Amino acid sequence: MNTLFTPITAGQLRLQHRVVMAPTTRMRSENGGVPGQLMVEYYRQRTSPGGLLIAEATAISPHANAYADAPGIFNDAQQAGWKQVVDAVHKQGGQIVLQLWHPGRQSLPELSEGYQPVAPSALTARETYGVGKNADGIYEGKLFPEPRELQEEEIPQLIEAYRQAAIRAKSAGFDGVELHAANGYLPEQFLLDGSNKRQDSWGGSLANRARFLLEVVAALTEVHGPGRVGVRISPSGIYGDMHDSDPAATFSYLADKLNDMALAYLHIIEPRIVGPEDREGGHYEEPVASRHLREFYHGTLIAAGGFKPEAGEKMLEADEADLIAFGRLFTSNPDLPARIQHGYPLAHYQRDALFGGDAKGYTDFPAYAQ
Numbered sequence: 001m002n003t004l005f006t007p008i009t010a011g012q013l014r015l016q017h018r019v020v021m022a023p024t025t026r027m028r029s030e031n032g033g034v035p036g037q038l039m040v041e042y043y044r045q046r047t048s049p050g051g052l053l054i055a056e057a058t059a060i061s062p063h064a065n066a067y068a069d070a071p072g073i074f075n076d077a078q079q080a081g082w083k084q085v086v087d088a089v090h091k092q093g094g095q096i097v098l099q100l101w102h103p104g105r106q107s108l109p110e111l112s113e114g115y116q117p118v119a120p121s122a123l124t125a126r127e128t129y130g131v132g133k134n135a136d137g138i139y140e141g142k143l144f145p146e147p148r149e150l151q152e153e154e155i156p157q158l159i160e161a162y163r164q165a166a167i168r169a170k171s172a173g174f175d176g177v178e179l180h181a182a183n184g185y186l187p188e189q190f191l192l193d194g195s196n197k198r199q200d201s202w203g204g205s206l207a208n209r210a211r212f213l214l215e216v217v218a219a220l221t222e223v224h225g226p227g228r229v230g231v232r233i234s235p236s237g238i239y240g241d242m243h244d245s246d247p248a249a250t251f252s253y254l255a256d257k258l259n260d261m262a263l264a265y266l267h268i269i270e271p272r273i274v275g276p277e278d279r280e281g282g283h284y285e286e287p288v289a290s291r292h293l294r295e296f297y298h299g300t301l302i303a304a305g306g307f308k309p310e311a312g313e314k315m316l317e318a319d320e321a322d323l324i325a326f327g328r329l330f331t332s333n334p335d336l337p338a339r340i341q342h343g344y345p346l347a348h349y350q351r352d353a354l355f356g357g358d359a360k361g362y363t364d365f366p367a368y369a370q
C-alpha cells in the first residue's frame with residue numbers, strides 16, 4: 001500500500017515522496033515578471049530531497065496576464081531569473097516544473113501591454129476578477145473586459161507561443177512543464193462548451209474543443225520529451241465563470257485522449273475547491289473527481305484541493321491518486337514534507353499575504369526545527 005512517503009517515478013521524474021507543492025501565484029516577481037532573489041529564497045525553502053515543486057502560473061506571452069507581478073517566461077531576463085530558482089532547487093536535490101499559463105479571456109489589458117483579451121469566443125468571464133494596481137501602486141481587483149474572438153490563423157501562433165515558453169523553461173533547467181488547463185484559463189476556455197461557441201475546427205464537437213489543449217501538450221512534449229509534461233485540469237471547476245453541458249463526458253474524453261501523450265502526470269483539482277478558495281455550499285451539476293477519471297486515465301495522477309495530510313494518505317490508500325499536491329499548507333510550512341513525515345504541527349497560512357507583498361507572509365515562515 002502506498003503512503004505519502006513511498007517513492008514513485010512519474011514519467012521521467014524520479015521522486016522520493018508524494019507530497020507535491022501545488023502551483024501558487026504569489027505575485028512577488030520584479031521588473032516585469034522577473035523572478036528575483038525573494039522568489040529564489042521562497043522556492044529554495046520549500047525544496048526537499050526528491051520532492052516535486054510545481055512553480056506558479058507563469059505568463060507565456062506579454063499580451064496575456066491577470067495578476068500584477070505574476071512572473072513570465074517570454075524574455076531573457078525572466079528566463080535568467082527562473083534559472084536561479086531552478087538552480088537553487090536542484091542544489092538541494094529537489095525537482096521543479098514550471099506551470100505555463102495563458103489566461104485568455106481572464107487577462108487585464110493594463111498588465112498585457114494594452115492588448116484586449118483573446119478567447120475562443122467573445123464571451124466575458126463575468127464576476128471574475130484579476131488583480132491590477134491603482135495609481136498609488138496598491139493592488140486592486142478588476143473585472144475583465146469583453147474578449148475578442150480569436151481568428152482561426154491566430155490559434156497556431158498561440159500554440160507556438162507555448163512552445164517558445166517551453167523552450168525557455170528547458171533552457172532555464174526546469175525538469176519539465178505543466179500546462180495550466182484549469183481554473184478557466186485559455187485551454188479550458190477552448191475545452192468547455194460554455195466558453196467555446198466556435199464553428200470551425202477548434203469548436204463544436206468534443207474532439208474539436210479538446211484540440212487546442214492536445215496540440216499544446218504535443219508541442220510541449222516535442223520540446224521536453226516524453227514523461228516531462230504534466231497537465232492540470234479542474235473538471236468540477238466553476239472559477240472564471242466556467243460551465244459545460246456535460247463535464248463528465250468532456251473530462252473523461254480528455255483523460256482518455258491524454259493516455260496517448262506520454263505525460264509525466266495528470267493533475268486534477270478536486271470538486272471541493274473553486275480557484276484558490278474552498279467551495280462554499282455551492283454545487284456543480286456533476287462533480288468530476290480524480291477517482292472518476294482514474295477509470296479513463298491510466299498514467300500517474302496528482303490530486304489537489306483542500307487536502308490535509310490524513311485525507312491525502314486516505315486517497316493514496318484507496319488508490320484514487322498517486323501523489324497529493326498541497327497549496328495553502330505549503331505557503332506557511334516550507335518544510336511540509338518533513339512535518340508530515342514526523343507528525344510535527346502545521347502552521348496556518350496567512351490569508352492577507354497570499355497575493356502580493358514582500359517577504360512578510362512569504363519567506364518568513366520558519367521550518368519546524370528552527
Ligand SMILES: Cc1cc2nc3c(=O)[nH]c(=O)nc-3n(C[C@H](O)[C@H](O)[C@H](O)COP(=O)(O)O)c2cc1C
Nearest residue numbers: 022023024025056057276305306307326327328354
Ligand atoms: C495564493 C494561491 C495562488 C494560487 N495560484 C495558482 C496557480 O498559479 N496555478 C494553479 O493552477 N492554481 C493556483 N492556485 C490553486 C492551488 O494550486 C490549489 O488548487 C488550491 O489552493 C487548493 O489546494 P489547497 O487546499 O491545498 O490550498 C492558487 C491557490 C492559492 C491559495
